[in-house]
Amino acid sequence: MVDTNVCLRRFRSPAIEPLTSPARLRNGVQLQTLHPRVRLVWIASTLVSAGFLAGFGVAGDAFGIRLPVGPSPLALFGGLAALVGLMGVVFAVLRYRVWGYEVRDDSLYLVRGVLTRRVSSVPFVRVQHVDTRRGPVERAVGLASVVVYTAGSRGADITVPGLTPDRATELRERLRELAADSDYDAV
Amino acid sequence: MRRLHPRSAAVDAAQGGLQLGSLGLFGGFFLANEASVLPFSVALLLAPLGFLLGAGYQVGYYYRFSYELSEEELLVTSGVVGRQRREIPLERVQNVDVSRPALKRALGLAVVRFETAGGSSTEATLDAVDPDEADRLQRQAGPEARRRREGSAGDTTGEASDATGDGATAPSGSGGSAVGDAPAANGVGDANPGARVDDTEVVYEISNHELRVLSAVSFRPGAFAIPFVGIPLGGEDLVVRALQFVGIDLRAGLRELARLDPTTLALGAVALVAAYLLAVWLVSVVLTYLQYYGFRLERTGDELRYERGLVGRYSGTIPLGKVQTVRLGENVLMRQLGYAALAVETAGYAAGSGGDGGSETTVPLGVRGDVLELARDVLAASDDTGRYKASEELSGPDASDGFADSDADEPTAAETAPVADPAFQQPAERARSRYVRRYLIGLGLVCVGLFGASRLTGLPTAAAGLPALVAPLTPLAARLKWRHRGYHETEWSLVTREGFWRRRTRIVPVFRLQTVLVSRTIFQRRWTLASVTADTASSAGGGAVVYDVGPEQAEELRVSLLDRLDNALSERRRAARERARRAAAGEGPSRAPAVSDEEPGEHAETARGDEHREPQHDGSDAATSGEGRANDETEFQWVDGVDPDGTPTNGHHDDEG
Numbered sequence: 001m002v003d004t005n006v007c008l009r010r011f012r013s014p015a016i017e018p019l020t021s022p023a024r025l026r027n028g029v030q031l032q033t034l035h036p037r038v039r040l041v042w043i044a045s046t047l048v049s050a051g052f053l054a055g056f057g058v059a060g061d062a063f064g065i066r067l068p069v070g071p072s073p074l075a076l077f078g079g080l081a082a083l084v085g086l087m088g089v090v091f092a093v094l095r096y097r098v099w100g101y102e103v104r105d106d107s108l109y110l111v112r113g114v115l116t117r118r119v120s121s122v123p124f125v126r127v128q129h130v131d132t133r134r135g136p137v138e139r140a141v142g143l144a145s146v147v148v149y150t151a152g153s154r155g156a157d158i159t160v161p162g163l164t165p166d167r168a169t170e171l172r173e174r175l176r177e178l179a180a181d182s183d184y185d186a187v
Numbered sequence: 188m189r190r191l192h193p194r195s196a197a198v199d200a201a202q203g204g205l206q207l208g209s210l211g212l213f214g215g216f217f218l219a220n221e222a223s224v225l226p227f228s229v230a231l232l233l234a235p236l237g238f239l240l241g242a243g244y245q246v247g248y249y250y251r252f253s254y255e256l257s258e259e260e261l262l263v264t265s266g267v268v269g270r271q272r273r274e275i276p277l278e279r280v281q282n283v284d285v286s287r288p289a290l291k292r293a294l295g296l297a298v299v300r301f302e303t304a305g306g307s308s309t310e311a312t313l314d315a316v317d318p319d320e321a322d323r324l325q326r327q328a329g330p331e332a333r334r335r336r337e338g339s340a341g342d343t344t345g346e347a348s349d350a351t352g353d354g355a356t357a358p359s360g361s362g363g364s365a366v367g368d369a370p371a372a373n374g375v376g377d378a379n380p381g382a383r384v385d386d387t388e389v390v391y392e393i394s395n396h397e398l399r400v401l402s403a404v405s406f407r408p409g410a411f412a413i414p415f416v417g418i419p420l421g422g423e424d425l426v427v428r429a430l431q432f433v434g435i436d437l438r439a440g441l442r443e444l445a446r447l448d449p450t451t452l453a454l455g456a457v458a459l460v461a462a463y464l465l466a467v468w469l470v471s472v473v474l475t476y477l478q479y480y481g482f483r484l485e486r487t488g489d490e491l492r493y494e495r496g497l498v499g500r501y502s503g504t505i506p507l508g509k510v511q512t513v514r515l516g517e518n519v520l521m522r523q524l525g526y527a528a529l530a531v532e533t534a535g536y537a538a539g540s541g542g543d544g545g546s547e548t549t550v551p552l553g554v555r556g557d558v559l560e561l562a563r564d565v566l567a568a569s570d571d572t573g574r575y576k577a578s579e580e581l582s583g584p585d586a587s588d589g590f591a592d593s594d595a596d597e598p599t600a601a602e603t604a605p606v607a608d609p610a611f612q613q614p615a616e617r618a619r620s621r622y623v624r625r626y627l628i629g630l631g632l633v634c635v636g637l638f639g640a641s642r643l644t645g646l647p648t649a650a651a652g653l654p655a656l657v658a659p660l661t662p663l664a665a666r667l668k669w670r671h672r673g674y675h676e677t678e679w680s681l682v683t684r685e686g687f688w689r690r691r692t693r694i695v696p697v698f699r700l701q702t703v704l705v706s707r708t709i710f711q712r713r714w715t716l717a718s719v720t721a722d723t724a725s726s727a728g729g730g731a732v733v734y735d736v737g738p739e740q741a742e743e744l745r746v747s748l749l750d751r752l753d754n755a756l757s758e759r760r761r762a763a764r765e766r767a768r769r770a771a772a773g774e775g776p777s778r779a780p781a782v783s784d785e786e787p788g789e790h791a792e793t794a795r796g797d798e799h800r801e802p803q804h805d806g807s808d809a810a811t812s813g814e815g816r817a818n819d820e821t822e823f824q825w826v827d828g829v830d831p832d833g834t835p836t837n838g839h840h841d842d843e844g
């Protein structure tokens with residue numbers, strides 16, 4: 001093992017049992033949270049799926065399609081739609097509580113994920129470029145996202161959603177600067 | 188600008204014509220007979236019309252497709268209706284694959300594919316050209332050719348010998364590298380300025396014995412589907428007859444089956460599964476044999492090239508400077524026999540991927556020690572600062588020196604003792620219980636599924652209990668899974684491994700690390716476990732994963748990896764600046780510090796104002812040159828914060844407070 005005395009302190013977090021408490025401050029690690037309205041964005045996308053399901057149900061009923069066993073399509077798909085919608089709301093709330101990010105000295109640190117908690121560290125030397133993005137729902141709600149691109153295959157695009165447009169621009173510029181300063185080395 | 192081969196135009200035209208022609212034919216019949224939209228005479232014309240259109244389009248495409256390989260880039264213009272122009276800088280090209288599938292090979296054609304680091308699909312495809320042209324493209328687009336071109340623009344003797352010998356000698360102050368032992372390996376100024384010796388050496392060539400073993404031990408995923416294809420072709424008869432042998436008459440229907448006594452049923456099921464596996468294995472053997480017949484791996488300086496195939500011939504290049512990870516594959520049988528396979532991953536779309544599920548492509552099968560040796564050499568060659576130190580812990584003390592003449596005496600791999608990897612850290616103990624639970628839940632789900640099936644169909648309810656028979660094996664399975672998972676950190680790399688049936692060992696040089704991900708699924712959180720993923724740019728397999736360690740360990744690992752990435756990149760930057768400085772000073776650039784021996788004196792003058800990260804220039808620069816004497820302790824000490832002369836480096840790891 002590497003002699004940890006020499007390890008850069010700035011990479012260290014007092015961390016450890018990460019991510020069970022939803023508080024802003026987790027085990028001494030101060031993380032930025034997202035804007036609360038991002039929950040609306042997430043809920044909106046589940047509503048779309050729920051809507052599709054409900055639509056199937058209504059259409060099925062209208063065409064008179066019946067399954068050999070079980071409830072009518074309307075009831076079935078309607079039920080599914082309601083379930084999806086409900087779960088969407090629950091997930092959105094939980095996701096918001098988990099999400100956090102921090103711009104550290106040499107990397108971008110992110111915490112996210114409800115079912116699978118993911119803590120990502122993106123070293124600035126590996127950042128290829130940084131974009132801001134605003135989908136239609138985000139625009140309606142008045143939010144934006146920042147997307148960080150690396151050459152990685154699993155964590156290639158890292159998105160930080162739920163930022164106000166100003167904050168998004170600020171974050172983007174800051175990340176770009178940090179990436180440029182770090183003597184970028186792509187691959 | 189060149190065009191594709193006219194024969195390929197003819198083939199494509201015929202193909203396109205037939206496709207549209209048959210579409211026209213069936214469409215015509217449909218419209219005339221069923222829909223009665225068109226009179227028969229008109230409908231009849233649709234077929235030849237379709238043919239003409241299809242063929243015409245392909246011919247047009249041929250005439251509108253042109254390419255050119257210049258010194259700097261590949262330019263491809265194409266498109267019948269909308270023109271497309273694509274310029275690919277040769278620097279970006281990762282792999283050049285030439286494939287000659289059966290039909291095209293018979294026609295004397297070859298397909299060339301250029302892959303770059305961006306995107307997961309091929310960047311440019313030339314379908315099809317003359318085989319000689321394909322070889323020319325493959326050679327000229329590679330790093331070797333580029334270096335030689337640059338070299339001829341430069342002047343010194345050192346350049347030429349560096350170009351050829353550098354890859355071989357760079358890492359190896361001590362200890363010959365199996366790869367570099369060829370005639371031109373001795374890089375110090377023995378080449379004439381004008382002589383461009385094409386020193387391709389064969390690194391590995393599969394022997395008949397190895398090919399047979401390979402065919403016998405490989406299970407290709409595609410083979411699992413093929414027996415089902417064979418069923419309508421006569422396999423059904425075989426199955427029925429086989430079951431009759433056991434006493435089951437399939438034709439009697441499922442209700443009848445339910446009345447048979449359980450032992451017969453069980454026997455029948457076993458017989459069926461056995462027959463299926465046998466069929467899969469036979470198909471695998473044939474496919475593997477055809478695919479890896481005549482496999483050869485050559486090295487030209489900084490580039491590897493493989494070639495394989497009996498019916499269809501396939502080849503691809505692997506630029507060593509772009510290697511992201513190295514992957515060792517050993518399935519159960521291989522492990523017993525002491526063999527292993529190797530895959531070298533670059534940033535492009537997986538080098539040599541042909542949907543290989545079984546054998547890896549750089550070395551499909553070799554004696555384990557040899558394969559490890561080659562893996563080390565590849566990694567060492569991939570780091571052009573020459574500082575990569577492949578850890579000894581990768582293999583035991585009995586790694587052999589290089590690829591024996593496997594043709595000559597066909598050594599049995601069993602003679603080489605299976606190499607132990609004692610240094611691997613296993614996942615946490617409690618992970619084993621987790622796996623047991625996971626398997627049991629899986630089996631439970633299968634039971635439920637079978638139960639449901641037995642309700643809906645005539646399947647006997649007893650079948651739902653079958654998975655329970657396997658349940659006692661779960662602790663063993665969990666233990667095996669646990670034992671074959673592990674990780675190991677060395678100074679310059681992270682090594683992970685996993686899998687029992689097919690064990691994959693991944694070696695990721697730290698300087699190739701992209702992002703580090705610590706993840707915990709909901710189940711892992713209950714067990715206080717975490718997994719760490721070291722992501723690299725290679726798209727095949729996506730990085731090395733350390734499974735099921737404790738959260739503290741995961742965090743430690745995350746921090747440690749990021750630290751070492753930082754160190755490694757600083758090192759590379761310094762080495763690059765050194766090279767640039769030396770080149771600018773006109774001393775004959777030496778890519779590897781190993782080659783030049785005048786460095787210590789020169790380094791005293793290296794003072795850069797912007798090196799806020801490296802306050803001790805002299806010490807650390809001496810470390811760079813010291814490497815040439817293969818002084819491994821030097822590197823190690825530097826990283827640990829101690830200069831070669833013993834004074835501690837404050838390094839750039841200055842405390843913030």
